Amino acid sequence: MQASVPLGNYVPIYVMLQLDIITTDNVLKDKTRLQMQLKQLQGAGVDGVMCDVWWGIVESKGPKEYDWxxxxxxxxxxxxxNLKMQVVMSFHQCGGNIGDDVNIPIPRWVRDVGVTDPDIFYTNRTGNRNIEYLTIGVDNQPLFSGRTAIELYSDYMKSFRENMGEFLDAELFTDIEVGLGPAGELRYPSYSQNQGWVFPGIGEFQCYDKYLKADFEEVATNVGHSEWGLPIDGGEYNDNPDTTSFFGSKGYLSEKGKFFLTWYSNKLIIHGDxxxxxxxxxxxxxxxKLACKISGIHxxxxxxxxAAExxxxxxxxxxRDGYRPIARMLSRHYVAFNFTCLEMKNSKQDxxxxxxPQELVQQVFSAVKREExxxxxxxxxxxYDREAYNQILLxxxxxxxxxxxxxxxxxEALTFLRLGDELxxxxxxxxxxxxxxxxxxxxxxMSLGI
Structure with a gap:
């Protein structure tokens, strides 16, 4: 560091590891190659690496049968x-989102519950199920060998703590990011390539499983509107806003629309909480430090x-600031707000x-800072280009x-996607x-003058 620049300007960087399905044999097989790559990162001044700790791998054999x-x-x-680590408690499926290069489903014994009760999965209006992540409707339903979804996640994190004591004591891990939805992000799986979504479709609401439907009916009845149902005019994955009644005809601004959107977004915050x-x-x-990832839906x-947000x-x-309530919830738990799309510029978009993306990042940064x-x-x-790097620096x-x-x-930190031959x-x-x-x-x- 130059003496004229205070240390507080330093932003650490962690590089996401690009690994095939993680088994001991695979890690050992690629040990020499991975060591070489890690040494290259260390030589470049990188602070550490990040990796997903997949639920679908660790607890694959059966309930509470953890293999770390x-x-x-x-x-x-x-x-x-001599590198540090960020780890992600990944309770979602790998496969179906941008950048996924392998397929790692959630544990089979969990998916098997869905054979007789498919409503454990997120469901769109036409009844299509998304098996990337359990619906938040079952957060408190004891459907999994007597455990609720929240208990599944809690027991997994406790097992990580118990089994990784030596690394925790050595302070190898600087951050533990807690997965809260598809792609590890606190959101609904409204835009999934597995469901046929293509950018820039608005996506679909994902609240039509019987558990979330019953919850909505209950809260609507409690406020004297038992006749209100979930939206039937929100459109399909690849629609534009103006081709749907809910958005194009301003149904989202009606009393019923506002009530639904408040409930829909609050359920997500309660889930994270x-x-x-x-x-x-x-x-x-x-x-x-604990962290939570929020998607940059620009x-x-x-x-x-x-509409897509x-x-x-x-x-x-x-x-209405949709990100400040999330930041407020995170503040109660002393959890960092990890946001995506830092490299994107408006001029590069359709x-x-x-x-x-530029205004979105600014809005989110402001909301997060207000909640400290x-x-x-x-x-x-x-x-891999200078312009994108400069946008991140900015x-x-x-x-x-x-x-x-x-x-x-x-x-406070940057996670860079990702380690591979191209980088x-x-x-x-x-x-x-x-x-x-x-x-x-x-x-x-200043701009990268290279």
Whole structure:
């Protein structure tokens, strides 16, 4: 670090590991190659790496039959390379979202419950099930060998704590991100490629399983509107807002529409609140920070409806901040707000999709800071170019370097997607190393002159 730049400007970077299905044999087979890659990252000044800790792998054999052996092998390898780690408690399926390169479903014994009770999965209006993640409607239903979904997640985190004591004591893990939905994000699976969604479709509401439907009917009855049902005019995955009655005819602004959207978004916040409460119990006394990932749904952001955000559960409109209530919930649990799409610029998007990634990041940063929550970030897509790196630098320190101490606006960390052969190509890696130096603030912010 240059003496003229205070240490508080430093933003650590973690690189996401790109691994095949994690088994002890696979980790050992790729040990030499992985060691070499980790050494290259360390030589570039990278602070650590990130990996998903897949529920579908660890508890695959049966209820409470946890097998952590492959992860212990991996963690020891990372520790030997003197790198730190971010780990994700991944209760979702790998496969079906952008960037997924392998298929790792949730445990079969959990999916088997869905054979007789398919409503354990998120369901759209036409009855299609999404098996990426259990519906939040079963959070408190003892359907899984007597356990609720919340108890499944809680027991998993407790087992991680019990089995990873040596690494926790050694402070290998700096962050534990708690998965709260599809792709590990606190949202509904409103836009899934497995369901035929293609960018920039508005997505579909995912609340038509019998559990969420019954919940809505109960709360609607309690406020004197038993005749209200769930929306039937919200459109299909690849619709535009103006082709649906709910959005195009402003049904979302009606009394009934507002009531539904409030319920829909609040259920998501309650879901996060419950699981993060369990996470804090599981990791009480550990020297780690907890985090939660929120999706950067930037398409239709500049449309009055914000339709894609609304179907995902983010009730965000020009006169209603949909991210501040989430930040407020996270603040109660001292959990960091991890946001995506930091690399995106408006000028690179299709104008027809009314994207606003730059304004979205600014809005979220403002909401998070008002609630005094720590903010971190990720890139949404794989990137290797200067322009995208510069946009990240601008977002992690919007006001640039401060020479008088830590900047008032600064993200606490960046997770970079991802480690692979393309990143390590000579030209790409040279640009990446320059990016890491600037992220670490060894010189003032400026475009990458490479």
């Amino acid at each position: 052996s492959a992860y212990k092998t991996l963690f020891q390898l990372v520790q030997d390379c 419950q699981i993060l409460n369990e996470a804090n119990k599981a990791f009480l006394g550990c020297k780690v 398409w239709w952001y500049k449309d009055a409806t914000h 609304l179907t995902a559960g983010y009730y965000n409109l020009h006169d 104008p027809a999709a009314k994207c606003g 929550v720590v903010m971190a970030g990720e890139n949404a897509l794989e990137i 977002n992690v320190r919007p006001n640039g370097i401060s020479k008088n101490g830590p900047p008032k606006l600064k993200m 390590l190509e000579k030209k790409n890696f040279r640009i990446f190393k320059a990016f890491v130096r600037k992220l670490h603030a060894d010189q003032v912010y």
